[in-house]
Amino acid sequence: MDYAIKHYDQLLLLTVQHIFLTLATLVIALLIALPVSLLLLRVQAFTIPVLAALGLVYVVPSMAMFAFLVPLVGVGITPALIALIAYSQLFLVRNLLAGFKSINPSIIEAGRGMGLGSLRLFWRIELPLALPIIIGGIRLTITTTIGIATIASWINAGGLGVLLFDGLYQNNPAKIIWGALLVSGMAILSNQLLFRLERKALRRAKGEVSL
Template structure:
């Protein structure tokens, strides 16, 4: 009984591993999706292809995707990061492209009239105006990944999923409950924080 109070350091380490794994995956996915989104925003056919590929990845069951990566990258954090980053791409790419496409043509014409180059217009006008939608995509992706990251315990990826998995193996309900509740709490905290940031950016814009 009362396993949690006697294992605070172990739980804290699992929480930290879960945060690092989830945030790192979304950060990697955001870099890839941003580069892809900038290219796809003005190319509908390329965007359709990219959307189809990322959608196919997104619907693959997480355990199956991790198992597919094991022969190439082994067990541990690396395949977990690759798999979780892949799940982010659909959400992030869609929001980035929508954000860039929703910039008013009048604003773009005004930027052209002021002599902005396409690169200057992208970095100084389009991306700043698209930031609220990009943050919204990052919020959804992060909440999604926090949940999926529990499955990474099956491939030795660490995090709160390890506590849940051990609890299942040992038929120890308290471990399962602690891991599940902390995962839900992390998702709620990040959802609230990024929702606040998104609203603040909308007001600033």
């Protein structure tokens, strides 16, 4: 406890860094995954090879991935972001695809047939109906990103990993405990939050039963 009070500014800074790294990863990863998924829905033949490739990327150990990226782009936040975004693609693309494919084709046919433009159809109908599964993918992405981002401090990307590594090197239990507490707290909290959002989206997609 003493440690937290004494070093609250450092804890706060590292936490903010960690959150920033996670959110930046999520936003950029979504911006990539969404067009990729929409493309794959049109060109079905590529779906399996792309998912297989993303699966391969995902199983590369994070240390190996960072070691591979550092010679190419140097240390710091850049290789961390690249690695985290690459890992995120598997869950995001997979769940985006599953989300859109889960929609009953009659709903799309009715919407198109009655003259809804593709943009309107996407925002008003397809996205809300696919949302529960998409949020599920985001939930997985965020929790794994929070975890892997810890290791990214090893290549000077900052975040709560700094605390953990310092603690290990300096044999400082207070740092280890606080680092672990904050990282897991963050992961658990965001998991719970997104789980609620997911359920809310699901209720909405099914037509809330208002009695």
